[in-house]
Amino acid sequence: MRSSTDRRGWADAARDTAHLVAFRARTVRRPAGTVIGAVVALALTAGFALGPALVNLSALDSPALDRALATLQGNLGGAFVGILLLAVSSSMGSGGGRELLSRSEAAIHPISPVTEHLGALLLAPLNLAWLVQTWGLLAVTALVTALERLPGAQLVVLAWVLAATAAGQALGWTAEGVRRTTHGVVVVRVVAGAVVLVVAGLHLAGALGPLVRALPTTWVAQTGQTSQWPVAVAVLLVIFLAAVALGARPAAWALGLPPREELRVQSGVHEARPAPEPRWGSPDRALLHRLDRGSVWRSVGMRRGLVVLGLGPGLVALVAGLEWSSVMLLPGLTASGAALLFGVNAWCLDGKGMVWRETLPVSARDVFDVRALVVAECTAAVSGATVVLALLRNGLPPLVVGASVLSCWAVVLVQVLAIVMTWSIRSPYSVDLSSPRATPAPHAAMAGYAGKLSLVTTLTGMFFTGLASLPWVWVPPLLALPFVAWSGWRLVRARRRWLAPAERARVVLTVAAV
Amino acid sequence: MTPTPAVVVRDLHVRFGDVEAVSGVDLVAASGRATALLGRNGAGKSTTMKVLAGVVPPTAGEVTVAGIDAASDALGVKRVVGYCPDVGGLVPRATPWEHLQLSARLRRMDHWEERGRDLLERFELGDVAHRVVGGFSHGMSRRLSVVLAALHEPAVLLLDEPFDGVDPLGVEATLEVVADARARGACVLLSTHLRDLALEACGDAVVLRGGNRVAAMDAADLTGEAYRALLD
Numbered sequence: 205m206r207s208s209t210d211r212r213g214w215a216d217a218a219r220d221t222a223h224l225v226a227f228r229a230r231t232v233r234r235p236a237g238t239v240i241g242a243v244v245a246l247a248l249t250a251g252f253a254l255g256p257a258l259v260n261l262s263a264l265d266s267p268a269l270d271r272a273l274a275t276l277q278g279n280l281g282g283a284f285v286g287i288l289l290l291a292v293s294s295s296m297g298s299g300g301g302r303e304l305l306s307r308s309e310a311a312i313h314p315i316s317p318v319t320e321h322l323g324a325l326l327l328a329p330l331n332l333a334w335l336v337q338t339w340g341l342l343a344v345t346a347l348v349t350a351l352e353r354l355p356g357a358q359l360v361v362l363a364w365v366l367a368a369t370a371a372g373q374a375l376g377w378t379a380e381g382v383r384r385t386t387h388g389v390v391v392v393r394v395v396a397g398a399v400v401l402v403v404a405g406l407h408l409a410g411a412l413g414p415l416v417r418a419l420p421t422t423w424v425a426q427t428g429q430t431s432q433w434p435v436a437v438a439v440l441l442v443i444f445l446a447a448v449a450l451g452a453r454p455a456a457w458a459l460g461l462p463p464r465e466e467l468r469v470q471s472g473v474h475e476a477r478p479a480p481e482p483r484w485g486s487p488d489r490a491l492l493h494r495l496d497r498g499s500v501w502r503s504v505g506m507r508r509g510l511v512v513l514g515l516g517p518g519l520v521a522l523v524a525g526l527e528w529s530s531v532m533l534l535p536g537l538t539a540s541g542a543a544l545l546f547g548v549n550a551w552c553l554d555g556k557g558m559v560w561r562e563t564l565p566v567s568a569r570d571v572f573d574v575r576a577l578v579v580a581e582c583t584a585a586v587s588g589a590t591v592v593l594a595l596l597r598n599g600l601p602p603l604v605v606g607a608s609v610l611s612c613w614a615v616v617l618v619q620v621l622a623i624v625m626t627w628s629i630r631s632p633y634s635v636d637l638s639s640p641r642a643t644p645a646p647h648a649a650m651a652g653y654a655g656k657l658s659l660v661t662t663l664t665g666m667f668f669t670g671l672a673s674l675p676w677v678w679v680p681p682l683l684a685l686p687f688v689a690w691s692g693w694r695l696v697r698a699r700r701r702w703l704a705p706a707e708r709a710r711v712v713l714t715v716a717a718v
Numbered sequence: 719m720t721p722t723p724a725v726v727v728r729d730l731h732v733r734f735g736d737v738e739a740v741s742g743v744d745l746v747a748a749s750g751r752a753t754a755l756l757g758r759n760g761a762g763k764s765t766t767m768k769v770l771a772g773v774v775p776p777t778a779g780e781v782t783v784a785g786i787d788a789a790s791d792a793l794g795v796k797r798v799v800g801y802c803p804d805v806g807g808l809v810p811r812a813t814p815w816e817h818l819q820l821s822a823r824l825r826r827m828d829h830w831e832e833r834g835r836d837l838l839e840r841f842e843l844g845d846v847a848h849r850v851v852g853g854f855s856h857g858m859s860r861r862l863s864v865v866l867a868a869l870h871e872p873a874v875l876l877l878d879e880p881f882d883g884v885d886p887l888g889v890e891a892t893l894e895v896v897a898d899a900r901a902r903g904a905c906v907l908l909s910t911h912l913r914d915l916a917l918e919a920c921g922d923a924v925v926l927r928g929g930n931r932v933a934a935m936d937a938a939d940l941t942g943e944a945y946r947a948l949l950d
Contacts, residue, residue: 469811470853476815479823491823495812502811502850557809560817560866562773564824565796638810638852705775705792710734712773718764718805 214449217318224304224315224323228647233631238648245335245655252339253358256346277348281422282413283341286520288368288421290337294328295376296392297512298505299640300458302327302647307639317456321377324455325448328369330647332541332654336662338365345428353429356437360428363440364421370444374451381458389465400519407522466504466638474498488566492574499553500546500578505640509545513538514586518593528601531594532609532669535587536616536661540654542586547579547624548653549644551715552635558716562708572625572702576695580621587613604680605672611684612668616661619687622694623657629701632710634717724749724874724905725770730779732765739765741929742779747922749873752896752906754916754937757926758949763909764804766926767878770907771801784873784905797825800872802863804879804909810852814843814862817851818869825870837865841891856883861891868895875899875906881915893919913945925949 232238295301301324303310328334341361349357382388406412416422427436480490500506517534520526526534546553553575554561561571591613601609633645643650664687671680701707727745731738740762747753755763768774770783772795781788784798808817815834822830838844841861851859864880880892896919899906910916916923916937923940925933925948933948 467853470850472850473848474813474816474850475848476819479819488824491820495809495816495820498816499809499811553809553811555810556805557807557812559768559773559803559805560801560807560863561809563771563796563799563801563803564821565793566824567793636810709768709774713734713768716803716805718803 214318214452217316217322220315220319221304221322221326224319225326228304232646232648237652241648241652241655245651248339248655249342253342253346253361254354256343257349257351257354259347273348276344278417280344280348280425281419282416283344284364284368284421284425285416285419287337287341287365288372290333291328291369291372292375293372293512293516294331294333295324295373296379296396297508297640298376299463300324300377300380300455301373301641302330302643303639303641304647306636306642308636317459318452320459321373321452321455322448324641325370325373325451327647328373330651330654332537332544332658334369335654336537336658341365345425349429353433356431356433357428360424360433360436360440363437363444364424367440367444367447370447370451374447374454377451377454377458381454381461384458384461384464386464400515403519404522463639466640469502469504470638472502474502486570489570489574492566492570493577496553496574496578497581500582503546503637505637505642506545508640510542510582510586513541513545514589515593518590521590521594522597526594526597528594528598528605528609529669529672531591531598532612532672533662533665534590534594535609535613536620536665537658538590539583539587539616539620540657540661542583543579543620543624543657544644544650544654545582546637546644547583547620548627548650549631549633549635549715550575550579550625550628551632551711552637552644553578554715555634555636556716556718558712559718562712568703568708569699572699576621576625576699579624580617583620584617587617604674604677607677608668608672608680611671611680612665615668615684615687615691616664618691618695619660619664620657622691622698623660624653626694626698627653629698629707629711632714634715723747724784725907726780726782727766727770728780730766730769730781731777732762732769732774733777738929740769743926743929743931745924745931745934747905747907749905750900750903751922752900752908752920753922753924754920755907755909755924755926756911756913756916756940756945759911760928761926762929763926764878767801767804767876767907767909770795770874771799771803771876772796773801798873799876800867800870800874801876802860802867802878802880804882807863807866808851808854808859811850813848813850814838814865815847817862817866821866821869827870830869834865834869837868837895840894841865841888857885857888860884861888864888864892864895868899871899871902871904873904875904877906878909879911880908881910881912889915896920913940913942916940 303320304323304327342358345357345361346354379392383392403412406415424436427433479487480494481487482490517538521531521534551558591609635642635644637644645653668680671683723746725745725747727743730740730743732740743762743766757763765774769776769781769788772788772792775792776789783795786794786798788795818834838847841864843858843862843865851862860880860883864877867875867877881889884892896906896908908916908919917940920937923935923937924931927949
C-alpha cells in the first residue's frame with residue numbers, strides 16, 4: 205500500500221518545507237543576530253557583484269594587470285564549471301544534502317522525500333565553499349565586464365548558480381542512492397577516483413584547458429556579457445526548474461534505502477588495543493587523544509568532509525594552475541571548512557556521552573588541550589594537503605613568498621582554532637552527528653560561523669599576499685607574531701572559561717541535552 | 719553502631735540561570751547502605767546526582783562525598799564515585815571496551831580487564847564489547863552505563879534511573895551490582911521512578927519534591943499510599 209506521503213504533490217511539499225523553515229526560525233537563539241548576519245551576507249554579495257566594477261583598472265595602465273584580466277576573462281567559463289563541481293561534491297559529501305530537521309527529530313513527522321529535497325536545496329547556500337565561490341564568481345564577472353553590461357552578466361551568474369546548485373543536488377541524491385545499494389560505497393569511490401584520474405590525465409596531456417573552454421559554460425559566460433543575456437538567463441532558469449523537479453526522484457530513491465555506510469559504521473567493530481604509552485606527554489592525554497580522534501574518523505560525515513576538503517581545493521589549485529598569490533587564500537578557507545565539520549561545536553563529538561566524560565577523574569585542562577589538539581590536527585591536515593598540492597603545481601616558491609605562505613598558514617591555523625574553541629564554549633549545541641547530513645550547529649549559526657571564518661581568514665590571506673610582494677623575507681614571520689599572539693590570547697581565554705566549573709557544567713549539560 | 723555517612727548534603731542549592739533546580743536539599747547516605755532517591759519529574763533528583771558526581775558545581779550549600787568537598791575538589795570526587803547518568807552517558811563512536819579502558823586507566827586500575835569482561839558478560843554485553851555504541855539500543859546503553867559506574871568498585875555508587883528501558887535480565891544484573899556494592903561497604907544512591915524496584919534494591923528512601931527533601935525513611939515504610947501522598 206502506498207503511503208499518503210507518496211501521493212503528496214509539490215504544493216504540499218513546498219508548504220511542509222515552509223512549516224519546517226518557520227519551525228527552525230522560531231528556535232533560533234539570537235534572532236537579531238541572524239537578521240544582521242543575513243543583511244551582512246546580502247551586502248557582501250552586492251559588494252562583490254558591484255564593487256570590482258567601480259575600480260578603474262585601465263587608469264593604472266599596467267600590462268601585467270591587463271594580462272591577468274585577460275586570463276580571468278578566458279577562464280570565466282571554467283569558473284562556472286567550478287560552481288557546478290562544488291555543488292556536486294557538497295551534496296555528495298553531505299549524503300545528498302543538509303536536513304532541516306535531524307533524523308531523530310524528523311522521525312515522528314510525515315516528511316516526504318520531496319520536502320527533504322526542497323529543504324536540502326534551501327540549505328545549500330549555507331555552506332562556506334558555496335558562499336566563497338559564488339562571491340568569487342560575482343567579483344570576477346564584475347572585474348571583466350563592461351559597466352553597462354554588468355546587470356545582465358550578474359543575473360546570468362545568479363541564474364547559473366541556481367541551476368548548478370539544483371543540478372548538483374540531483375547528482376548528489378543519485379550518488380547517495382547508489383551509495384546505499386549493495387557495494388554502492390565501493391562503486392561511488394571507484395567512480396569518484398576514476399573521475400579524478402581522468403581529470404588529472406587530461407591536465408597532464410594539456411587537454412583539460414581546451415576541453416573546459418569547449419563546454420557550454422563558456423557560451424553562458426560570454427552571452428552574459430552581451431545583449432543576449434536574457435536568453436542565457438531563460439535557458440538557465442529552465443534548467444534550474446527541470447533539475448529541481450528531476451532531483452526529487454533520486455531523493456525519493458535514496459531516502460527509501462537504508463543508509464548502509466552509516467549503519468556499517470554504527471555497528472563497526474574495533475578490536476581492543478593496548479593503552480598508549482607515549483614517549484613524552486601523559487598517558488591520560490594520549491588515551492583521551494585516541495578517543496577524540498576516533499570520534500572524528502569513525503563519523504561518516506566528518507571523514508568524508510575532511511577528505512573532500514583536503515583534496516578538493518588542492519586539486520582545483522593543481523588543475524586550474526593557481527599561482528602562489530592565489531593559493532595564499534586557500535589554507536585559511538580549507539582550515540575554516542574543516543573547523544565547520546565539528547570544531548565550531550567541538551564538544552559535540554561526545555554527544556550525550558559528555559556527562560560520562562565529565563565524571564572521569566582527569567583534569568579539565570587535559571580535556572580542553574586534547575580537544576583543541578584534535579581540532580588543530582584536522583584543520584592543519586586539510587590545509588596542509590592544499591599547500592602540498594599547490595607546491596606540486598608551482599614548485600618551490602621564492603623565499604619571501606614561501607615565508608609568507610608559511611606565516612599565513614600558521615596564523616590562520618591559530619586564528620581558526622582560537623575562534624572555534626571560543627564559540628564551542630560560548631554557544632554549545634546538542635547535536636547528533638551520526639548522519640552525514642547533520643551539522644554541528646543550527647543552520648543559521650552555521651551560516652554566521654562560515655561567514656565570520658571566511659572573512660577573517662580571507663582578509664588574513666590577502667594581507668600576507670601583499671607581504672609576499674615585499675623584498676624582505678623577515679617581514680611576514682615578524683608580522684605574523686602579533687596575529688598569533690592575539691589568537692593565542694583568545695585561546696587561553698577560552699581555556700580559562702572552560703576551567704571554571706560552572707561554565708563547564710553549562711557546556712556539558714547543553715551538549716548532552718540533560 | 720551507626721554506619722559512617724559517605725554522602726552528606728546540607729542545604730544544597732543549584733541554579734541554572736533563573737531556574738532553581740535544587741533548593742535546599744539535605745541528604746545523608748551511609749556506607750554499606752543503599753538509599754533510594756524518589757520523586758516526580760523535575761524534583762531535583764538528577765541534578766543532585768550530578769552534583770554528587772562532580773559534574774555540576776553546587777551554587778550554595780555543603781556537599782561532601784566520601785569525605786571530599788564537591789565544591790572545592792571535583793576531581794577528587796570523580797575518583798571515588800561511580801556514576802550512571804540518567805540519559806545517554808556514552809561517547810557515540812567509541813566501543814564499550816574503549817569506554818572501560820579509558821575509565822580504568824584514568825583511575826590507575828591495574829588488571830581491570832578481567833573485571834571488565836566479567837561485568838560485560840553479566841550484563842550480556844560481551845558479544846558487543848568491540849562494537850561502537852552509536853548503534854546500541856536504549857536498554858543496552860543503560861546497561862553499559864551501569865557497568866561503567868561499577869567497574870572501579872567505587873566508594874560511592876550513583877545510579878540515576880538505571881532500570882529505565884532495561885529488560886528483566888538487565889534489572890537483575892543491576893540489582894546484583896547494588897548488592898555487591900553494599901556488601902563491600904560502598905554507599906549506593908539510586909534514583910528511580912519505580913518504587914517497587916527501589917524498595918527491592920534499597921534499605922533507605924529519600925523523597926524529593928520541587929527541589930526539596932520532603933521525607934527520609936526506611937524503604938520498607940514507604941508504602942504506595944505514603945509515596946503517593948508525598949508526591950502531591
